[in-house]
Amino acid sequence: PISKLQAQAGKQEINVAIFDDGPLYQAIQFGYCDKLSDAPIYKDIYPFAQFGGNGIGVGLVATGIAYNAANYKKKGWPAPSSWKDLTDRKLEGRLTASSLSGTYGVHTLVMFARINGGDESNIEPGFDSIRKSLAPNVLSWSSSPAKLAEMFQNNDVDVAVWGSSRAIALKNTGFPMEFVYPKEGTPALVLGACPVVQNSLPEASQAFLQYLVTPAIQAKLATEGFGPTNRQTRLDDKLAAQVPYGDERVGRMISVKWSEINKNRAEWTNRWNRTIER
Known part of the structure; x- marks a missing residue:
């Protein structure tokens, strides 16, 4: 995906890019990720799943x-x-x-x-x-x-x-x-997302990112194996046992x-x- 962002520089067709944390940090470093709009919901995201204001974690894998x-x-x-x-x-x-x-x-x-x-x-x-x-x-x-x-x-x-x-x-x-x-x-693999710079739908991109980290969508992502990055998310016991969730497990996770x-x-x-x- 970074190569696609490189190829489309100046005429981006991608609105929101979703990466593992390693490539997301590279995309931010190369200037492909725009600033996130301020939104109250981002205060509920674990600090290690925040990317310095240019990206946000949407799922956790241990x-x-x-x-x-x-x-x-x-x-x-x-x-x-x-x-x-x-x-x-x-x-x-x-x-x-x-x-x-x-x-x-x-x-x-x-x-x-x-x-x-x-x-x-x-x-x-x-x-x-x-x-x-x-x-x-x-x-x-x-x-x-x-x-x-x-x-x-x-x-x-x-x-x-x-x-x-x-x-x-x-x-x-x-x-x-x-x-x-x-x-x-346990190292955290953070699935992260960012609004792409100079994309054609900047407001919709920001809204979509905020939607991805709502507790309801975070709970849906948990059914696909991703632990919630939003600490307000509530999972049933069966699902909670399958993903990085809760203070004990998330507390053991290390941000590399x-x-x-x-x-x-x-x-x-x-x-x-x-x-x-x-």
Whole structure:
């Protein structure tokens, strides 16, 4: 979608752009997103789902640990609760995770940096830990949700770093999938939206964005696997169990520093391909 905005610069046909948070920050940086109009409803949006006045979060996905609960029970293994559990040697060849081309892969690198004393500005501990401790357990790296789901269904893997929405979608087919919010923190993947600059319907674009974050529409988005960004949204117990929702879960969510990530991502990707996924 960013390439479409680039191609249409000065004659935008798109009114509202919807992106994952990483690309949305890039779109804002490149000047493709207009300022949001002031609206009282934006005061109800979690601070980490706000994009500095040029975009707004419309849905939350958690990046955590998805696992085959039936296989874990059969093997007598306790449910995973920590990022470090993924480095247990019993999981050799039974784990899959996203490559750095996907957001889940970026989140994995950042979390392994953070739990080993680093962060987005000091990524070295993440690379070291993944290379030495996580990569030996990984059967294959894939950023394709369909491929990852297939690996679970074929019993190729028992556990994955995955998004809450993907894990719940697979669980809803009857697969014995469970999803864990790791105790050290769960990166938030924020689905965000912005009004495109110089678009033909500026007022309608602003109204549509405000509509997307109303509690009623947020509850509808939750049925598609997106946790509400509007803290006033109320979900029934069944739906609430399936998405990032409520103080406990949302309180565990971590907002990663996309400004730092986007600045270094090309270099990190080259290094990842050279040292991790070879």
